[in-house]
Amino acid sequence: MKKNFYLLIMLIATLAMSRPGRMSAGPGQPPDSSSSLKGAVKFEGVAPKPSRIDMSADPLCAKAHTTPVTTEEIVVGANGGLANVVVYVSDGITAGPSQPPQQAAVFEQKGCQYKPHVLAMQANQKLEIVNSDETTHNIHPTPTNNREWNMTQPHGAPLEQTFARQEIAIPVKCNVHPWMRGYIAVFKHPYFAVTDKDGVFEVKDLPPGTYTITAWQEKLGTQTQKVTIGAGESKTLDFSFKQ
Amino acid sequence: MHMTGKPVLTVAILIFMLWGMIGAAQESHVGNLVGNAKRGKALYERYCIFCHGPTGDGRGESAPYLDPKPRDFTKAVFKCRSTASGSLPLDIDLYNTITRGVHASGMPSWRPLLRQERVDMVAYIKTFSPAFKEEKPGQPVTIPTEPPDSPDSIARGAALFQSLNCWSCHGKDGRGHGPSAASLTDSQGNPITPFDFTSGTHFKCGQSDQDMFRDLVTGLDGTPMPSFAAAMKPDQMWDVVHYIRTLSTSKKHAEPKDQTDGQ
Amino acid sequence: MGSVIRKRLGLDLLILVTLFAWAQTAYGIPAFARKYGLPCSACHEAWPMLNNFGQTFKDNGYQLGNGRDAPIYQEPAYWPVMFRTTPVWHRESNNRQAVDSVAGNGGSGQIESTVTTSGFDLLGVDMITAGTLYQNISFFVQPFIGNSSISLQQAWTRLDNLAGSHWLNLKVGKFELDQPISQERSLILNNTGGIYYNYFFTPPGDNNFFQGIGFPQLGAELSGHSENDHTRYSVAVLSDSNGSPNSPSNQGYNVYANFNQAFEVPWFGKQEVGAYGYFGESPTFFQTSGGAPLPGTGTGNRGLYRAGVYGHWFVDKFDFYTFYLHGYDNVFLGNSVPSNQPSSLPFGAVAPVWNGGFVEGHYNPTPRWIVIGRYELNRMSRQANPNIRGDLGNVDIWTVGYRWYPIMSPRAGFAWTQEYSHASNAGAAPLSGKDDTHSSVLMGFDFDF
Numbered sequence: 017m018k019k020n021f022y023l024l025i026m027l028i029a030t031l032a033m034s035r036p037g038r039m040s041a042g043p044g045q046p047p048d049s050s051s052s053l054k055g056a057v058k059f060e061g062v063a064p065k066p067s068r069i070d071m072s073a074d075p076l077c078a079k080a081h082t083t084p085v086t087t088e089e090i091v092v093g094a095n096g097g098l099a100n101v102v103v104y105v106s107d108g109i110t111a112g113p114s115q116p117p118q119q120a121a122v123f124e125q126k127g128c129q130y131k132p133h134v135l136a137m138q139a140n141q142k143l144e145i146v147n148s149d150e151t152t153h154n155i156h157p158t159p160t161n162n163r164e165w166n167m168t169q170p171h172g173a174p175l176e177q178t179f180a181r182q183e184i185a186i187p188v189k190c191n192v193h194p195w196m197r198g199y200i201a202v203f204k205h206p207y208f209a210v211t212d213k214d215g216v217f218e219v220k221d222l223p224p225g226t227y228t229i230t231a232w233q234e235k236l237g238t239q240t241q242k243v244t245i246g247a248g249e250s251k252t253l254d255f256s257f258k259q
Numbered sequence: 260m261h262m263t264g265k266p267v268l269t270v271a272i273l274i275f276m277l278w279g280m281i282g283a284a285q286e287s288h289v290g291n292l293v294g295n296a297k298r299g300k301a302l303y304e305r306y307c308i309f310c311h312g313p314t315g316d317g318r319g320e321s322a323p324y325l326d327p328k329p330r331d332f333t334k335a336v337f338k339c340r341s342t343a344s345g346s347l348p349l350d351i352d353l354y355n356t357i358t359r360g361v362h363a364s365g366m367p368s369w370r371p372l373l374r375q376e377r378v379d380m381v382a383y384i385k386t387f388s389p390a391f392k393e394e395k396p397g398q399p400v401t402i403p404t405e406p407p408d409s410p411d412s413i414a415r416g417a418a419l420f421q422s423l424n425c426w427s428c429h430g431k432d433g434r435g436h437g438p439s440a441a442s443l444t445d446s447q448g449n450p451i452t453p454f455d456f457t458s459g460t461h462f463k464c465g466q467s468d469q470d471m472f473r474d475l476v477t478g479l480d481g482t483p484m485p486s487f488a489a490a491m492k493p494d495q496m497w498d499v500v501h502y503i504r505t506l507s508t509s510k511k512h513a514e515p516k517d518q519t520d521g522q
Numbered sequence: 523m524g525s526v527i528r529k530r531l532g533l534d535l536l537i538l539v540t541l542f543a544w545a546q547t548a549y550g551i552p553a554f555a556r557k558y559g560l561p562c563s564a565c566h567e568a569w570p571m572l573n574n575f576g577q578t579f580k581d582n583g584y585q586l587g588n589g590r591d592a593p594i595y596q597e598p599a600y601w602p603v604m605f606r607t608t609p610v611w612h613r614e615s616n617n618r619q620a621v622d623s624v625a626g627n628g629g630s631g632q633i634e635s636t637v638t639t640s641g642f643d644l645l646g647v648d649m650i651t652a653g654t655l656y657q658n659i660s661f662f663v664q665p666f667i668g669n670s671s672i673s674l675q676q677a678w679t680r681l682d683n684l685a686g687s688h689w690l691n692l693k694v695g696k697f698e699l700d701q702p703i704s705q706e707r708s709l710i711l712n713n714t715g716g717i718y719y720n721y722f723f724t725p726p727g728d729n730n731f732f733q734g735i736g737f738p739q740l741g742a743e744l745s746g747h748s749e750n751d752h753t754r755y756s757v758a759v760l761s762d763s764n765g766s767p768n769s770p771s772n773q774g775y776n777v778y779a780n781f782n783q784a785f786e787v788p789w790f791g792k793q794e795v796g797a798y799g800y801f802g803e804s805p806t807f808f809q810t811s812g813g814a815p816l817p818g819t820g821t822g823n824r825g826l827y828r829a830g831v832y833g834h835w836f837v838d839k840f841d842f843y844t845f846y847l848h849g850y851d852n853v854f855l856g857n858s859v860p861s862n863q864p865s866s867l868p869f870g871a872v873a874p875v876w877n878g879g880f881v882e883g884h885y886n887p888t889p890r891w892i893v894i895g896r897y898e899l900n901r902m903s904r905q906a907n908p909n910i911r912g913d914l915g916n917v918d919i920w921t922v923g924y925r926w927y928p929i930m931s932p933r934a935g936f937a938w939t940q941e942y943s944h945a946s947n948a949g950a951a952p953l954s955g956k957d958d959t960h961s962s963v964l965m966g967f968d969f970d971f
Contacts, residue, residue, distance in 0.1 A: 073438040074427065152424045154485035158446050163390075164336050165345030166478050166485040170423060175489050177345070191483035192427040194442035305889045306575070309561040309932055321559030321932050363589040365559050370750045371578040373786050460589050 050248040053219040057101045057211050057231055060258035063092035069195045076151035077128035077193060088133045088197070089235045090259075097215025098257055100134040101233045102184060102201045104208035105219070106240065108227035113204040116141035120176070123188075123200065125153045125169070130188060130198030132210065134234070139182055139204045145175040153193065157200060159186040166191075184232055199234055224249075231255040287350040287382035292375055294350075299383025302376055310365060315387030317447075325365040328449055330481075335388035336446065338479040339464035344486035346397035347390060353381045355465070362461035400476045402469050403493050408501050416502025419495055428453040428483060433506035446481045453483070456506035471500045551652060552971055553602045554579070555932040558586060562935050563889035567841070568925055569935050569970075570707040571884075571892075574784070574792060578751035583660035583682030583691065584653050592657040602653035610939075610966025613640035614713055618951035618958040634953045645711055648970075658682040662697070674767075676738050689746035693758075696740045696765055700756040700780045702798050702832035703843050703882070705736045709894050712962035715921030715943025718880065719898055720847045725874040726915045727907055729858035730851050731804040731820065732764055735778065735828055739765045752784040754796075762804050762820075774823050776802025782832075791836035799829030807860035822861035824852030830879070839887050846879040856906025874906035876915070889930060894941075896921040911955070916948035925968070933971075940965040 066086035071077040091099040121137035123130065124146045137143060147153055147169045155175070156166040161183040169175050179186065185201035201208065207227075209217040219229075226244040236257040245251050287294035303311075312319040315332035322329050330337070339356045340348040357377050360368030369377060385391040406412065420426060430437040433456035445451040454462070464474050475496045478486030487496065550562050550569025562569045565576025572580065585591040617636040624630035652662040660682055666675040678695025698706050701721065710716050721736030741760030747753060758778045782796025805820025830847040854861045856874040880898035885891075897920045905912060923941030944961040951958040 074424075152422065152490065154424075154483075156483065156485065163345040163394075164334075164446055164480055165343075166480065166483070167344055168423060168478075168485040168487045168490040170490045173489050191443060191485070192424045192439055194439045301888070305561075305563045309564075310559055325559055360586075360588050365588070365590070367558070367560070367586040367588050369575070371575045373792055375786065375788070375791075 050250075051220070051222050051224070051245055052250045053222055053229070053243065053245060053253060054250065055103070055217060055253040055255065057098045057103070057215040057217065057233075057255040057257065058096045059090070059092045059098040059215075060096075060256050063096070064090055064259065066090070071128055071193070071195070074128065074151055074193060076149065080127040080149065085127070085129070087195075088129070090233075091133070091213070093214045095214060097211070097213070098233065099211055099213045099215060100132070100199075101211040101215070101217070101231050101255070101257075102134060102136055102199075102208060103211065103217045103219065103229060103231045103253075103255070104136070104184070104201070104203060105205065105222070105227045106230040108225055109205050109207070110225070111205075111223075113139065114206055117206075120144040122146060123155075123198070125149055125155070125190070125196075128153075128190075128193050128196060130196060132198075134185065134199045134201065134210050136201040136203065136208045136210050137179075138206060139180055139202050140178055143177050143179070143200070145169060145177065147171050147173065147175075151192075153190045153196075155188065156191055157186045157188045159183055162186065162202065184230075185234070201232070229253060231257075233257055285382055285386060287353075287378055287385060289351050289354045289374075289378045289381065292378045294375075294378035294380070294382035296379070296382040296386050298376075299379035299381070302372075302380050303383050306369070306372075307380070315384065321365070326449075327364050327445070327451065328447060329365065331447065332384050332387035334446075334481070335390035336481040338481055339474075340396075340477050340480070341399040341473055342397040342477065343400070343488065344478040344480055347394055349396050349399055350378075350381050350385075353384060354378060357381065359465065361463050364463070400473055402472055405468055405472070405500075406494065406497055408504075412498045412501045413505055414502075415495070416498035416500070419491065419499050420502055423487070423490055425499075429456065433457055433503070443483045445483070451482060456503055457508055459508060468497075468500050468504070471503065472496050475499060550606075550935045550970055551604050551650065552932075552934050553604045553651075553653065554584065555935075557596060557600060557602070557653065558590075559932050561889075561930050561932050562927070563930055567884070567886055568709065568889070568892035568927065569937070571709050572704070572707060574751060578747070581691070581745070581747045581751055581754065582688065583658060583680055585658070585660065585682065591654050593654060603649070603651045604970055606648040606650075606935075606968070606970035608645040608711060608939075608966055608968045609642070610645060610711075610964050611640070611642050612712060612962060612964040612966070614638065614960070614962050616958065616960045618954060618956055620952040632953060634951060655679070687746070688749060691745045693743040693745065694741075696738050696767070697743065698738050699735050699758065699778050699800075700743065700745060700754075700798075701735055702780065702782075702796055702830075702845055703834075709884070709892065709925060710896065710921050710923055710941055710943065711939065711968070712921075712941050712943050712964040714945045714960045714962040715896065715919055715923075715941065716962075718845075719900060719917055719919060719945075720845065720878040720880065723849065723876070723878065723900055723915075723917075725849075725851065725856060725876060725902060725906060726910060727858060727905075728851055728856050728874060730826060730855045732762055732776065732800075732802065732826060735798075735800050737765050739778070740767065741775075752792075753782075755779075755781045760802075762802055762823075768818075774803050774805065774820070776800065784834075791838065792834075793836060794834040795831070796833070797829075797831045799827060801825075801827045801829070804855055806854045807862065822854070824854045824861055826851045826855060839885060841884050841886065843880070843882040845881075847877065849876045849878070850874070851906070853906060868907045868909060870908040871906060872904055872908065874902065875904040876900060876902045890927045891924070893924045894922065911949045913948040914950070917945060919943060919945040923964075935968075935970045937968040938966075939968055 069085045116138040120142035126148045152170040154168045162179045179202040182204045185199040188198040190196040211217045224247045230240045285296035310319040310329040317329040317331035337348045340352045428437045435453040435455040475487045567573040615638045618634045619637045620632045621635045623633045650664045661679045664676040678697040680693040684690035722734040739760040743758035745756035762774045778800045780798040784794040803823035806822040808815035809819040832845040835842045853873045859866045878900035882896040885893040902915045921943040926938045929936045941964045946959045
């Protein structure tokens, strides 16, 4: 009786000392290696003309470009494809938060712009920030659900950070170069993708189930669709944004 | 089953431990003073609530008329810390800000309040954001001994001011009118101006060389002022401090004060 | 002889009480709250009573020291003026007053009777402008709006933080003395308990020009304080004109000094002790020309002092003032006899000496409530004229009251107050020579903007 009681006490003590939110289990089911959710995100209507960026304030930025540089808020490809759209599973995942991949996500400052313009990564995944420019940048994400930080990074200096919580998406700016704008979307699961210059995306290895898929664009908002995907199935899902 | 006194005592100890752990989040420690959030709440409602608001979000009654805006404690982002950028402040950082006030803003120096009162207020302020329960502050910055000032140090500092793009916000003359200055906003979206080193205004996080060094390491979170921890070594930071001193019209360098002493 | 003095004292007391009902000014200054966006409760434990933060603000020259004090940082629409008035209902009852036995008939002989008045009333209006003219130059102007004239209750300018030090501040003009507990910020407003009697007391038969540390005086004050205002000192040199400009006085100067020290006691809070003293001389007669006194030529100066110790004690939400005063006037002042006519002194005349004090307690559970209780007394230890009653001039006053501040904002102040005070003056009833008593009940709104 006494032994049981003390075991109970130890259990309560362990529970009391464990901090909330850290009890994570891996994905409940092994991923189905052949399922694929593909699609294209298109922009309806005439693509808006992006405005020119004047980089003359920093000669080191200006000289990195031979052709005019334009803003990247809405980037429409040759066939009307909308780039830099984050497509992700917003509902329907039954497994707990997954371990982030070992490989770091890379966010580069090149030509005084962020490459990629929109980065998607997992919570607690290593974020490697690279300054490939001769000039000094400061990288300043302004999250609402993560810790805000602001670091100066001269050319070549290594910088590693991470984000602990899901957030779609964290705006990133450089105070030295006010035209610089990027986004980092942080997920607690691995089922996301960012559309390429043709608006094409693919989310692989979704376990069978019914999911809500959301497409997020920095200016045009979000759109959602539901999809049911079976084991090994390949489904196509298209989104269309307009201004 | 025969209930003896021992299990009851154990359960009582357990409850006390649990309560203590929950209560621990409502405490603050500065020097050998322990602050209590309940007392801090009464003090907050007397002194702070009209600017910082009843929920600590900086939307008090006076807030629309203040520039810069009162701090939003719910975000747990603070300018004046001794911990790395992105980290929570230490209790003593909040205590020092309350004691020192923030120059050129609506935040007065609350030094006339008793030390115990200020420590109590820190405990209450921490209750506004869950971050204080979920995370711990990082390691405080160690400030090495300052090397002597010299023309060489100042020249190196000037070169760093140039190469690290300090001038893009602060301007080549340090007046705060650099090319990006007009576009700067704080993290709440309010316009914010870079510090004018030529003015007689006190630095917001302390007047001494040591305070300036620390500001360079930690950055001022919530503002465009970044941390230079990845960009400069300590010697270089001292060079920048020496250079910045030459921009100022005021000659006095205040000695750092231990904020937990008799004052 | 005795009844003449009693009558005189009774009259004096009546005049005194009426005067003080008017001069009873006390304030919280919303203009300061508006300037900085702070609520009243930041500077006032319960306005008008100051807390340590507010006292420090005042000692700094109405500056927070945050770089935003000078007028240049204020919007042009900001105007450092405040008004305060108190619409109340009050009831005054004064017993053993001398009244005609037949009302309206002056020859009908006098009897002792209780005189009671009650009704709605306005306790005067205060208008104050105060603040900074420039960084480290502060000012204060407080007109006194009387029935037929306007004069200046206070008007001074102060050079703050001289040589960059908070230990050196110079105030010049007509100003409230750095009293142990500020009369101007009394929490009680009624006719009976609204003043600190010890600050205004003059012994029976005394015609001293100087009438107490409660009156604003003309002079210059050097003051200073530590950074957290726990140590404070002030030394003032004053003309002995009792604060009346252009007044008949002489070239005499008096000195008032105050010193206090606060310390933090764990669990209890801040405790403060202090000592003060007013030392000087007052004229006993004037130079004359053709028998008529020449203004401003008071002469025949004889000495006086008022000095004592005080404390301010905190226990959680309770705080107490304790105050002690020891008073002395020279024998000529005490007997209203010019010093060049010593033969006019009554037989056995001596210098009057008295002791007085008060205890005032507050309970301040939240910034919106304060409960007040006060007991004040004065005891003549030695009468100037040994032929008069030994206890003439002794007073006992007790007061209870509370103030409630339902609305608190940085823009204006608003309070509801209820008070009761009862005073008893030994031997002051003009006819019977018994103790006469006064009581006041007051309730009403108090607002300042």
